[in-house]
Amino acid sequence: MSNVCKAAQKYLSLGLSVIPIAQKAGDISASKRPLGKWKQYQTALATREQLNSWFNEQPHNIALLGGQVSGNMLWLDFDCAGSYRDWANEYPDVSTTAPTQSTGKGYHVGVKTSFPTPGNQDLYFNGVHIGETRGEGGYIIAAPSVHGSGRLYEWLRPPWEAAFPVIDALADIGLMTKDKVGRRAAGIADTNGQVRGDRHPKLQATIGTVLGRLATTAQPGRNTELNRAAFTLAGFIRSGELS
Numbered sequence: 001m002s003n004v005c006k007a008a009q010k011y012l013s014l015g016l017s018v019i020p021i022a023q024k025a026g027d028i029s030a031s032k033r034p035l036g037k038w039k040q041y042q043t044a045l046a047t048r049e050q051l052n053s054w055f056n057e058q059p060h061n062i063a064l065l066g067g068q069v070s071g072n073m074l075w076l077d078f079d080c081a082g083s084y085r086d087w088a089n090e091y092p093d094v095s096t097t098a099p100t101q102s103t104g105k106g107y108h109v110g111v112k113t114s115f116p117t118p119g120n121q122d123l124y125f126n127g128v129h130i131g132e133t134r135g136e137g138g139y140i141i142a143a144p145s146v147h148g149s150g151r152l153y154e155w156l157r158p159p160w161e162a163a164f165p166v167i168d169a170l171a172d173i174g175l176m177t178k179d180k181v182g183r184r185a186a187g188i189a190d191t192n193g194q195v196r197g198d199r200h201p202k203l204q205a206t207i208g209t210v211l212g213r214l215a216t217t218a219q220p221g222r223n224t225e226l227n228r229a230a231f232t233l234a235g236f237i238r239s240g241e242l243s
Contacts, residue, residue: 004145012046021145074133076123077133080106098111108142113168120132
């Protein structure tokens with residue numbers, strides 16, 4: 001059995017939905033494309049026999065699906081090492097325990113949710129775009145796959161050695177999302193429903209910081225943080241910055 005097939009079987013044993021991906025050196029986009037139809041694996045796991053037929057003889061990459069099929073799996077896809085380190089330094093309880101792998105230039109971190117995982121969404125930390133989520137209908141490429149750049153995906157903390165933390169909300173770990181159809185991280189809407197977050201980068205950053213503080217502050221300090229947040233946001237209104 002090939003090393004790739006052994007890894008795929010390990011992922012399946014953890015209850016993760018696995019599909020095959022093209023492996024094409026020098027073509028980053030093609031090296032992330034599913035081979036054939038894969039919609040059925042968003043609701044049902046492949047069999048061990050299917051994994052053998054996919055991976056035992058062909059040099060395919062492995063993808064791990066997010067969402068309910070994988071136990072409410074949510075993958076955090078950090079675009080670059082710098083943004084991952086910024087987040088990891090502020091949230092060591094998760095970043096030092098969650099399954100984590102390096103990609104071509106960034107990182108994947110795996111968590112599970114106590115709520116139905118949404119589809120792929122843009123991911124923000126302290127108001128700055130840092131990557132995407134891979135939830136329902138999404139997937140990540142997993143080790144020992146080969147990135148289109150030629151680099152290997154490598155686990156720093158593999159899921160067979162570390163449990164997936166369960167979170168109640170992304171805000172619990174200082175993160176916010178914007179889906180692919182126009183909702184902004186700040187979540188500030190005009191009276192006609194148009195979201196205005198992109199017009200207020202300073203407000204975006206402030207809200208991200210406030211949520212991060214609230215997520216990591218226990219009582220009685222949380223009341224102080226709430227009062228501080230109300231005072232800070234009121235300052236935006238007094239200054240006319242939201243007009």
